[in-house]
Amino acid sequence: MTTRLCAQDEVHEGQAIECPDPRDPEGASLIVLRSGGRVHAFLNICPHAGRPLNWAPGRFLYSLGQLVCAAHGASFRPEDGYCIGGPCRGESLKAVAIREVDGAVCLWRARPSPNTRRARARQSLRAQARTVQIFLRLIHATFADLPLHRVYSPLTTHYSPLFKTPN
Structure with a gap:
């Protein structure tokens, strides 16, 4: 499964471009760059403070073969996103799997096998069951000792019967 990010000829050696991340509905972006003839992609988020690396939309600092964060000056190796200098x-930058397909740079998303989907569903169900179990234990611990047949009245500062029994 692939999603087109940009054309191969848009990504020049020693330069980085910004592409929208199609996986993120909130508008996050990706850094796509070419180094050593290979195309690499990373999330456009500096690990130091969570800010984008670009200094203007689509504009990145690229100095001495390193990608540089415009906010804090951190230097990253273009081949693996590893920070070699700065705060x-x-x-490392978070790498994104991409492929060059038919003249385009594409986001690569391997289709999960049915067994993987089942395992994820099972894991999610177990996590939800644990949450419910913890919630029920909390409720039990909170309310187990309350006398359910009597109600506290703040006006009289004592418990009174919930139901009046006929004489």
Whole structure:
């Protein structure tokens, strides 16, 4: 499964371009760049402060073969997104799987197998069951000791019977 990001000839050696991330409805973007003849893509989020790396829409600082964060000056290797200098040294940009297909750079999303889907559904169901179990334990711990046959009256500062029994 692929989704087209841009044309191959839009991505020049030693330059980075910005492409919208089709997976994110809130408008996040991707950095697409070519280094050593290969195209690489990363989320456009600096690991230091979570800000975009570009200094203007579609404009990135590219100095001495490194991608540079416009906000904090962190330098990233273009081939793997590893930060070699700046406040987030040792961290990496989040890589995005892409492929070059028929003259286009495409986002690559491998289709999960049915077994993987079932496993995810099972895992999600178990997580929801754990949440319900924790909630029920909390409710039990909170209300288990309350006398359910009597109600607290703040006006009289004592418990009174919930139902009056006929004499």
